[in-house]
Amino acid sequence: MSSPLSTGSGQLSELQLAVMRAVWVADEATVAEVHEALAERGLAPTTVATLLNRLEKRGLLSHRTEGRQFVYRALVAEDQLRTTMVEELTDRVFAGDVAALVSQLLADHEIDAGELARVRSIIDARLREGSDDGHR
Amino acid sequence: MSSPLSTGSGQLSELQLAVMRAVWVADEATVAEVHEALAERGLAPTTVATLLNRLEKRGLLSHRTEGRQFVYRALVAEDQLRTTMVEELTDRVFAGDVAALVSQLLADHEIDAGELARVRSIIDARLREGSDDGHR
DNA sequence: GTCGTAGTATTACGGTCGTAGTTCTACAGG
DNA sequence: CCTGTAGAACTACGACCGTAATACTACGAC
Structure with a gap:
């Protein structure tokens, strides 16, 4: 019990949850893949990148670099x-x-x-x- | 079904809920009273006033003027x-x-x-x- | 080696929240 | 009448969200 969740407000917005879900179902996902998964929302790719970024800063995701793209993984189930x-x-x-x-x-x-x-x-x-x- | 609640995000923060609760239990409450109710939080009176104000703008509260102070009432149960x-x-x-x-x-x-x-x-x-x- | 381009990094902007200082207004006491 | 003051109005500011444009970087094709 030391995940960012126990550290206070673990409230995620609808959108943030959607992003997390995209990563969860794929287990690992690139920005493009998450963007694709959220296609029906019509977000710009950079928007999705920002979302992933901020989620990572919150400690909910991590990424590794593969080739020139980021592959995100969830740090919380x-x-x-x-x-x-x-x-x-x-x-x-x-x-x-x-x-x-x-x-x-x-x-x-x-x-x-x-x-x-x-x-x-x-x-x-x-x-x-x-x-x-x-x-x- | 036309209250502000049905109109999308009816998510209130802990603090906002605390304010609402103060009003609910008192049925009607002045800024000072709400401030008093939340005393253990150590908020400035103006802070409480701001909170009430914003909650009113969100359509969750209304107020009437009594003497020189505002008396708030909840618009939602x-x-x-x-x-x-x-x-x-x-x-x-x-x-x-x-x-x-x-x-x-x-x-x-x-x-x-x-x-x-x-x-x-x-x-x-x-x-x-x-x-x-x-x-x- | 130059350049297009994929893909990340940086910056931005309007909204809300928590928080509160500062300013304005008008009633009450002298 | 003047003024202290209670209490509301206005303003502010850093943080975070949704949203994205723009800037940068480096790989791959010539």
Whole structure:
């Protein structure tokens, strides 16, 4: 726990997340590849380069030089980022009360029964697992 | 559905939320009162005034003049804001997959059995309620 | 060796946020 | 009437975001 995520505001914007996603799915990606992946947004290539640059400065990406282009890699896993962002929202908006957040989610959304059952089975598994080992 | 929240990025920072909270709990609050409520942050009174001002411009607050001071009121309910913010996170980070978000929450947190049971009962109620009326 | 060009580095600009100093205005006390 | 002062209005500034134009550099083809 020393990644830039734990160092405070791990909030990424939609766009930044999109860039991260492009890198995640490709595992490694050049500026051109990320630009291509975000093609439908109509961004200039230099814009994408700037984004990657700033993300690297934030410690979320790193790059190596291959030929004359940069190949970026993520320094944080998607799960980590998700966790951090969810956690921050939970703290900010629900004062850390996870159950309250879940309630809100369930209350606000038209979740089909299948999804609900899925979630419930997750909970059941958790409950059943009891505290036999606490946490992995 | 025409509040500023539905109009795109309803993301508020920690500080902005704190200000909103101060107004929400007081129902109406002067600059001085909000400043007082946020006292532990050690902000200058003018800073608080600026915050309130900008929040008003964003359409989240309004004020009336009483004597020589401003009395602010929230134009959006806390629930609305919560809903919007959670929704945005769900979309951004989980592509709208609420169940995935819930899974993540359950996986990442050490939620005590009581909380889990609470959440599950909410789900059960939902499931039981079936689709008898859909939504009020 | 010169030059086109791919691709990075630098710079920019308008917006917002956090933060607050400075200025203006008008009520209250003398 | 004059003035202190409370409190709002205006201005500011560094940081970061979205966006990108422009500048630079070096490889590859002649």
